Amino acid sequence: MLRVFRHYIPGITFVVIALDVSIVSATASLAGALGSxxxxxxxxxxxxxxxxxxxxxxxxxxxxxxxxxxxxxxxxRLLSALLSAAVITAAIGYAVPAFRFGRLAFGQTFLLLTVALGAWRSVWVTLDPGQRLRKRVLVLGVGPDAAQIVALRATGAQPYDVLGFLDDAPEAPERVPNGCELLGKSRDLLSLVDELRPDLVLVALADMRRSFP
Known part of the structure; x- marks a missing residue:
């Protein structure tokens, strides 16, 4: 997970964006290559x-x-997004001729986009169907059970992914299990919940009486 402008973004998101940029660029070029x-x-x-x-x-x-x-x-969602994109692109082309596609090229481009974007996202769902069933967990506290929480990610009846940890202790960075991140302090909980949208916030504080926000 990468931090960009104080926001945590999963690394896979950048891969998805790069693929989308490549597909959209290729379809725009391909429509012209087809003779439109x-x-x-x-x-x-x-x-x-x-x-x-x-x-x-x-x-x-x-x-x-x-x-x-x-x-x-x-x-x-994909069809809705592409329909909206088609309307916006047409409106921009009408207002600014430099951005205007020919009618046939416009239709071919969005047809190819629908097929290409739909195909690769369907492949993603097919290759990783279990990912959608995994809970996304944000852990509050790097207590004695932190390593066990990470170790049990794929062994229980309900698999889950640990998004990261929050803890106020000065020694927290040294106690974070390998492969996980310390995303902030307890005061950052609400903002991170809003940003990361975890399915569950797991409280694992060593001393809840003093540390619970």
């Missing part, structure tokens, strides 16, 4: 605008939290 008139002017401003609009719509549709959606919900 891409519109007046250079292609790259249109492609850049398309990438920005599609990524924004995918983000607003919550499609960068792949583990949170089943196949049907994923399809519905």
């Amino acid at each position: 008139w891409p519109g007046g002017g250079a292609l790259w401003p249109k492609a850049a605008c398309l990438v920005a609009v599609v990524l924004l719509c995918l983000y607003l549709a919550d499609l960068y939290r792949l583990e949170r959606h089943g196949r049907r919900e994923l399809s519905a």
Whole structure:
């Protein structure tokens, strides 16, 4: 998990964004290669605008939290996002001719986008179906049981992922189990819950009487 502008972002999100950028750019170029008139002017401003609009719509549709959606919900969100992107792209092209696609190229581009983005996200769900069933746990406290909490992630009846730990103790960074992160202090709990959206906050404080927020 990476920290960007004081926000924690899973590393896989950057991989997903990079794949989306590649797919959107490729489909815009492919539509022109198929013989469709891409519109007046250079292609790259249109492609850049398309990438920005599609990524924004995918983000607003919550499609960068792949583990949170089943196949049907994923399809519905993707279609909704691409429909919104098509409307916005058409409106921008109408207002700014430099960003306007030819009609056939526009239709081919969004058809290819629907197929390509839908296909790779379906592959993700197929290859990692169990990920959607795993609980996402934020642990408050790096107490004596911290290592055991991490060790039991995949062995219990309900598998889970540890998003990270919160603790106020000065020695907390040294007590965090290997492979996990200290995300902040107890005062950061509410902001991290809002940001990371864990399924469960597990309290593992060594002394709840003094440390519980």
